[in-house]
Amino acid sequence: MTQKRSKGVIAEKKNEIMGSLKKLGTQIYDQLDSGVFPTITMPSRSTDNIHYDPDIRQYVLGERSVTRSARNIRHVKPFTQLAWAAMFSNELTFHRKTSTLRDVYYSAQAYNMTFKDQQESNNIITDLETATGRSREDFNIFPEERSAVFGDLTIEYTVPGYEGKTLNLSSHPDGVLIGPALTSSEFASTTADKVIAIEKGGLFTRFIEENVHKKHNSILVLTAGQAPRQTRYFIRRLHDELKIPVYIFTDGDPWGMHIAMVIISGSANAAHLRDLTTPDAIWSGVWASDIVNYKLPTDPLDDVDIKRLHELQRDPRYQGDPLWQKEIKTFLKIRRKAEQEAFSRYGLTYIVDEYLPAKLDDKNKGKKK
Amino acid sequence: MAQATFQEISASDFFYRNRDIAGFTNPSRAIFAAIRELVENSLDAAESLKIPPDIYVRLSFEGEASRDTQIYKLRVEDNGCGIQPRFIPSAFGQVLYGSKYKLKQMRGTFGLGGKMAVLYGQIMTHQPAYVTSSTGSAKIYSFKLMIDIQRNRPLILDRKVLINKEQWRGTIVEFTIEGDYLRARSKILDYFKQTAMVNPYANLTFVDPKGRLYKFNRGTINMPEPPKETDPHPYGVDVELLQRLIHITPHKNMQEFLKNHFHRVGDITAQKFQVFSGLTTASCKKHGKLAYQDINWSRGPNCSRCGEVLTLSAYKNPKKLSHQEIVKLMQHLKKFKEFLPPDASCLSPLGEELLKAGIIKELNPEYLVVKQRKPSTYAGHPFIIELGIAYGGDIPKKGSFIIYRFANKIPLLYDEASDVSYRVINAMNWRRYKVSPDMPIAIVVHICSTKVPYKTVGKEFIADRPEVRKEVANALREVSRQLQHFLSKREHVDREKRRLSVFAKYLPRIAEFSTTLAGKEKQPDIQKLIKSVQKYDTEKK
The missing domain is CATH 3.30.565.10 (Histidine kinase-like ATPase, C-terminal domain)
Structure with missing residues (x-):
């Protein structure tokens, strides 16, 4: 087993982020100082400016851009809010404090900068993301955490008070929360040679109990439904920095399929951001064809499921690998869906002992070809 | 029993x-x-x-x-x-x-x-x-x-x-x-x-x-012209008044009686009326006795066919009219369409200047517009409507317009809801004038007339007569239009003020935040920018 190690990525990134915030501030300052109304130009986030880029396999913003000008009566307030958000993020990053969207909303009042509601402040944070091309997590603004990680990976904290401290992510059997402290830590060492991302908490616990991390030499990630941005970012880092493949296991229905797709190709909402996708990640199951092959207990697809399948059929992200279209067609043919837990009909360990190795092997073979 | x-x-x-x-x-x-x-x-x-x-x-x-x-x-x-x-x-x-x-x-x-x-x-x-x-x-x-x-x-x-x-x-x-x-x-x-x-x-x-x-205390020493005394207008008389006039008149023939006791009745009108009502007859030498419509009055009574000057039969003595004849006379007076309308010399309206002075003195409004309508008549009685609309200043917001009603310069304090002005004001489509009852608005209506159309002896409210209603409504429309102009102009000014205040509020904050963010010591000078917004706006107006 090889020891892999990546260091200095986080420190470097932090400098970049503070640099981009300062650049924004300097730009506004210089415009004011030379006696002109400051403007900020950023890509437009309107739906007709969001395109799928097959080369990088994610949604991107098009050529169109919008300019916020302090000269415009309708812009001057959001402009001020954006300047405040940039300054606030800069303070957070500088002092290495974290915050949540809710917290931002209330913090504004301390600066006598009121937002009409939570939505208004969320929009300003998204503006800041678009203007700088950085995600809010980079500015230490995090949503509530719920996803977790488990496996032989030793991390080194960079958060204040923990600098230099290390933790092996297999030290706690419930897994470790993917929060600000974890996502901002450097990867010190690992023996794992793959990442397995799992949609549901029940299966995540089962895998830990059944020593999947040892048997398959893997790092287990619980996405807890649709993976939060920081979890997607974390998976990408695992893939890029440790250079190990990522396999995704979800329920066998259109929703599970799309959880895998968002990890692989991202979402339209985050079209202004990069580094959240893992284009090489592999959806390993549960496929529609698995339902047939393994004779899994199923539920019928309801109208919403069918509608969703038709949407996905047209979705540009599903046009690359023929696997997707094939599975969508199979779903539509059999009109059934199955959960990951359906394997329990063959006994508690069947999924770990039989299904998982088969699927991992299957994919490896496929890759080698 | x-x-x-x-x-x-x-x-x-x-x-x-x-x-x-x-x-x-x-x-x-x-x-x-x-x-x-x-x-x-x-x-x-x-x-x-x-x-x-x-x-x-x-x-x-x-x-x-x-x-x-x-x-x-x-x-x-x-x-x-x-x-x-x-x-x-x-x-x-x-x-x-x-x-x-x-x-x-x-x-x-x-x-x-x-x-x-x-x-x-x-x-x-x-x-x-x-x-x-x-x-x-x-x-x-x-x-x-x-x-x-x-x-x-x-x-x-x-x-x-x-x-x-x-x-x-x-x-x-x-x-x-x-x-x-x-x-x-x-x-x-x-x-x-x-x-x-x-x-x-x-x-x-x-x-x-x-x-x-x-x-x-008085706010001016200017006073309106005092009213002149006038005779009653033929349209406004009743049998009782006719009898009293006949009783006191020194005149022995109808021609003089009509000319001397009635408002705006001259020689020709008196003759015309007498022929019209059959009190006297007109005859032509060639064509004999003529009907009223066959007479050309432009140069005295002439025959419309041959131009011959007509002879009128002798005028009657008013004192010798029977009771039935007096009733008939009264009916003819009302029927005859050619009496001139009463003039307004017998009226003493306040005039726009004095009405303005009075309203400013007692209400101290922010904006005031008054309008005096031209004289009009109802049932032979001349009247003039003067109307003012006052906005803001010391006028409180009450949720409804404050109405001040006056008749011949006396305030009417009771039975507001029965008054014609109240009805006209409430029937008005105020939204058209962008005015709403929750604004601080007072409306002043003054009617002056030789006979104010009170509904009761208590003299508390004006009856809803179509002629009066029309004049009040027209006056109200005129002043409301001007109030609308004032309000929209003021709204424009307010909007600009709000606009400026937005820039004045946010630009310093942008300066503050960007200074911190850029890591600079001194804030940029933004006064020039704020001034430029002002200058631009005054030019726009």
């Missing part, structure tokens, strides 16, 4: 029994009505000489009368024309005294007000009235009077003549009255305030029973 007793009653007696119709409904209303009638007489007396009125009213407590009422002494002094001594007893001691054969715009047109007050006072307290007056001559006359109610005659209890050393002119009336001042107080104060509004050239002073002084 029921027995009915019939007895003749005098005018005084009639009004004593029916004092409700003259406004003396209850103790609080009575005290208000008494003050009002006397103040109005005083205003008329001063205006007839075009002297800015100085009126002093004092109500003093004399003693308790019943659980709810007290005895007060009411004293009203004015600087008006005064009354000649021979008329004083009748003027205050005889109900319905006065000449009714000439018309002009007056406040008290019933000849009732002052006497009614004195009569009421006498009934309730059995005290005499004191009247002192001088026309500015060498003597002042002072009377102590009571009314013989059954005979409708003044009783002179005492009469004094004083030397008028200081050439005083005016009238002082003093008598006791029973009433309820506490309840009447707010109406009385409203009355003075509104009287001051519509008589901006008058000084009004009121001292109430508690010794409180209310003073309404």
Whole structure:
């Protein structure tokens, strides 16, 4: 087993982020100082400016851009809010404090900068993301955490008070929360040679109990439904920095399929951001064809499921690998869906002992070809 | 078997029994009505000489009368024309005294007000009235009077003549009255305030029973032209008036009678009317007796076929008309379409300037527009509508428009909802003018006429006559349009102010945040930017 190690990525990134915030501030300052109304130009986030880029396999913003000008009566307030958000993020990053969207909303009042509601402040944070091309997590603004990680990976904290401290992510059997402290830590060492991302908490616990991390030499990630941005970012880092493949296991229905797709190709909402996708990640199951092959207990697809399948059929992200279209067609043919837990009909360990190795092997073979 | 007793009653007696119709409904209303009638007489007396009125009213407590009422002494002094001594007893001691054969715009047109007050006072307290007056001559006359109610005659209890050393002119009336001042107080104060509004050239002073002084000073000494006396217009007469005119006329033929006793009736009109009504006939030498429509009147009565001058049959003697003929005459007077409309010389409107002065003086609005309409007529009576709309300033927001109603310069304080103005104002589509009742708006409506179309003897509200309604509505539209302009202009200014305040609020913050973010020491100077917004905006206007 090889020891892999990546260091200095986080420190470097932090400098970049503070640099981009300062650049924004300097730009506004210089415009004011030379006696002109400051403007900020950023890509437009309107739906007709969001395109799928097959080369990088994610949604991107098009050529169109919008300019916020302090000269415009309708812009001057959001402009001020954006300047405040940039300054606030800069303070957070500088002092290495974290915050949540809710917290931002209330913090504004301390600066006598009121937002009409939570939505208004969320929009300003998204503006800041678009203007700088950085995600809010980079500015230490995090949503509530719920996803977790488990496996032989030793991390080194960079958060204040923990600098230099290390933790092996297999030290706690419930897994470790993917929060600000974890996502901002450097990867010190690992023996794992793959990442397995799992949609549901029940299966995540089962895998830990059944020593999947040892048997398959893997790092287990619980996405807890649709993976939060920081979890997607974390998976990408695992893939890029440790250079190990990522396999995704979800329920066998259109929703599970799309959880895998968002990890692989991202979402339209985050079209202004990069580094959240893992284009090489592999959806390993549960496929529609698995339902047939393994004779899994199923539920019928309801109208919403069918509608969703038709949407996905047209979705540009599903046009690359023929696997997707094939599975969508199979779903539509059999009109059934199955959960990951359906394997329990063959006994508690069947999924770990039989299904998982088969699927991992299957994919490896496929890759080698 | 029921027995009915019939007895003749005098005018005084009639009004004593029916004092409700003259406004003396209850103790609080009575005290208000008494003050009002006397103040109005005083205003008329001063205006007839075009002297800015100085009126002093004092109500003093004399003693308790019943659980709810007290005895007060009411004293009203004015600087008006005064009354000649021979008329004083009748003027205050005889109900319905006065000449009714000439018309002009007056406040008290019933000849009732002052006497009614004195009569009421006498009934309730059995005290005499004191009247002192001088026309500015060498003597002042002072009377102590009571009314013989059954005979409708003044009783002179005492009469004094004083030397008028200081050439005083005016009238002082003093008598006791029973009433309820506490309840009447707010109406009385409203009355003075509104009287001051519509008589901006008058000084009004009121001292109430508690010794409180209310003073309404004049805002101008300009006064409207006093009204001229006019004859009644043919459209406005009834049989009774015709009979009285016939009774007093010195003229022995209809031509002279019509010309001399009716408003805007000249030689030709009188002849035309007589032919029209068949009082006289016109005949042509060639064509004989002609019908009304066959006569060409452009150069006197000519035959429309041959141009021959016509001969009219002899004019009748009005004194010899039978009762049926008088009724017919009255009907023809109303039917004849060619009488000229009454002119407005008998009216004395305030005029836009004075109305403005009065409203500004009493309401102190932020914006005011007034409009005087051209004279119009209803049923042969000329009238003029003057209307003002006032916005903001000291005018409170009440959730509905504040309406001030005036008729012949007296405020109307009761029965607002029955008044034609109230109805017109409420029927108006205010949204068209971007005006809403929750704005601080007061509307002032003044009607002046030789015969104000009151609905009741109490003179509290104007009847809903189509001619009056139309004039009020038109005046209201005109002023509302101007108010709309004002409001939209002001909204524009407000919008610009708000705009500027947005920049003034946010630009410094942007400077502050960007300075911190850029890590600079000194904030950039943004005053120039804020000024540029201002400059740009003033140019835009």
